Amino acid sequence: MGTTTEYPVVVIGAGPTGLAAAAHLLARGLDPLVLEAGEGPGAAVAQWGHVRLFSPWRYCVDPASRRLLEATGTWREPDLEALPTGADLVHDYLEPLATTDALRDRIAYGTRVTAVVRDGADRTRSLGRERRAYRVRTVGADGGTRDVLARAVVDASGTWTRPNPVGAHGLPAVGEEAARTFVTGPLPDVLGADRDRFAGRHSLVVGTGHSAANTLLALLALADEEPGTLVTWAIRGSSARRLFGGGADDQLPARGLLGSRLRDAVDAGRLELITRAAVDELVPDGDVVHVRGTGRRAGVDGPLDLAVHQVVGATGFRPDLDLLREIRLDLDPVVEAPSRLAPLIDPNLHSCGSVEPHGESVLSHPDAGFYLAGMKSYGRAPTFLLATGYEQVRSIAAALAGDRAAADAVHLELPTTGVCSTDLAEPDGGDGCCGTTAEPGPRPVALSSAPR
Structure with a gap:
C-alpha cells in the first residue's frame, strides 16, 4: 500500500x-x-x-x-x-x-x-x-x-x-412531498425576488431559529406595504424565549435586536403565534394548502387546521x-x-x-x-x-x-x-445558523439570521 x-x-x-x-x-x-x-x-x-x-x-x-x-x-x-x-x-x-x-x-x-x-x-x-x-x-x-x-x-x-421536514416526529408530514410547491426553504427573499409569492397572501412560518425570525420580520415589513399580507408563526416548544434572546445583553447587537423586534411584534399582535405545534398533514386545495395537526392557540390546546398560501420550513x-x-x-x-x-x-x-x-x-x-x-x-x-x-x-x-x-x-x-439557561431547551425546530445574520436586505427593514 x-x-x-x-x-x-x-x-x-x-x-x-x-x-x-x-x-x-x-x-x-x-x-x-x-x-x-x-x-x-x-x-x-x-x-x-x-x-x-x-x-x-x-x-x-x-x-x-x-x-x-x-x-x-x-x-x-x-x-x-x-x-x-x-x-x-x-x-x-x-x-x-x-x-x-x-x-x-x-x-x-x-x-x-x-x-x-x-x-x-x-x-x-x-x-x-x-x-x-x-x-x-x-x-x-x-x-x-x-x-x-x-x-x-x-x-x-x-x-x-438537508433541511429538516416541516412535519413533526422528524418525519415529513403526510402529503408534504405532494405539497412541495407550497413549501419554501428557510430563507426566501420575501422583500426581493420572492415578493410576489408572499404579497397579499397568508404565510405560515414553522421553526424557532434565526432563519424563522428573519423571514417573520421580512413578512411583517411586507405586510406594512402590501394589504392582505397575513403572518402566522408555529413553534414546537411552549415558548419563544430562546429566540427572543438576551436583548441588550447580547454582545452581537444585531442578534439582540433581532430577538427584541420579533418579541415586540408578537406582543403587539402583528402575527399569530401558535405554540406546541405539530404539523401532521399538508393537503393542497386549489391555491391554498391545509396545514393539519395540533397546537396551542390563544392559550388553548387543540386540533390545528390552517388554510395558508405558503409554508416556510425554518425547522433546521x-x-x-x-x-x-x-x-x-x-x-x-x-x-x-x-x-x-x-x-x-x-x-x-x-x-x-x-x-x-x-x-x-x-x-x-x-x-x-x-x-x-x-x-x-x-x-x-x-x-x-x-x-x-x-x-x-x-x-x-x-x-x-x-x-x-x-x-x-x-x-x-x-x-x-x-x-x-438550561430551562430554555425545547423541541423547537430551530435552525443551524452560520454565526451570522441580521437584516434582510440591503434594505434596512428588519433583523434576521441565516444558516450555512
Whole structure:
C-alpha cells in the first residue's frame, strides 16, 4: 500500500470553512484539494445572499485566509465592524480568496462527493486499515464518475442541502412531498425576488431559529406595504424565549435586536403565534394548502387546521451522512455531532450562543485523518458560528502536519448571547445558523439570521 503522504488532503466544500481549511493546510506545507459541488465558491451562501449577517466582518474572516488575500496586494479588507450580507461574504471575501494564486488551481467546481471510503476496505475490515489512503468518489457536472485518493479528508460541506421536514416526529408530514410547491426553504427573499409569492397572501412560518425570525420580520415589513399580507408563526416548544434572546445583553447587537423586534411584534399582535405545534398533514386545495395537526392557540390546546398560501420550513438542518457509510465515525446519538463535541453544543443541555474552544482532538473519529468541520460538525445542533469553524480547521491542519502542541492549543473568543439557561431547551425546530445574520436586505427593514 505504500505511504499516503503523496496524496492531497481532500476538503469537501468551498464555503467559508472549507476555504479556510485549505488556507491553513497550505500554511502548514500540506497539499489541499477542494471539491465543491457548486459552480463557484460559497455556492450555499449565495443562496441566502439577500440576508445580512449579525456577525460583523471581524468574526467572518479567517486569519490564514486573510494572509493569502493580503499577499495579493489588491484585496481591501472590509470595515471589520460592518455587517456583511451573504452576497457580500461571497463577493468580497470568498471569491477573491478562491482566485488567489495559492488556491485557484486547487479547487474543483461542479464536483459532488458521493462517497468517502478507505481505499480497498469497507467499514468492516480492520487489518491494515490505518495505513490505507482514503478514496473519495465524485460525480462531475457531466455525470462522469472519478475517484480521488487522499491522505486525509475534511468534510466541510455544511448542512444547507438537508433541511429538516416541516412535519413533526422528524418525519415529513403526510402529503408534504405532494405539497412541495407550497413549501419554501428557510430563507426566501420575501422583500426581493420572492415578493410576489408572499404579497397579499397568508404565510405560515414553522421553526424557532434565526432563519424563522428573519423571514417573520421580512413578512411583517411586507405586510406594512402590501394589504392582505397575513403572518402566522408555529413553534414546537411552549415558548419563544430562546429566540427572543438576551436583548441588550447580547454582545452581537444585531442578534439582540433581532430577538427584541420579533418579541415586540408578537406582543403587539402583528402575527399569530401558535405554540406546541405539530404539523401532521399538508393537503393542497386549489391555491391554498391545509396545514393539519395540533397546537396551542390563544392559550388553548387543540386540533390545528390552517388554510395558508405558503409554508416556510425554518425547522433546521441535518447532516448528510449517506456518503460516509463506509467510514468509522464516532457520532453522538442525539445531535449527530462528534461524540466529544456534542455535550458542548446539545440544545437539550444549554442554549448558549457560545461554545468551549475545541479542536482536532474533539473532532477526531476512529478512522484517523477523517474530520467533520464547520456547520456539519454540529450535526443537528443550531447556532454554529464561522469563527468556530475557522479554529477547528486551524487545529486540524496543525495535527495533520504533526504539530500536536499547536493542534491542542485551541483558542476561541465568541460573543455571548445574553441568554444562557438550561430551562430554555425545547423541541423547537430551530435552525443551524452560520454565526451570522441580521437584516434582510440591503434594505434596512428588519433583523434576521441565516444558516450555512
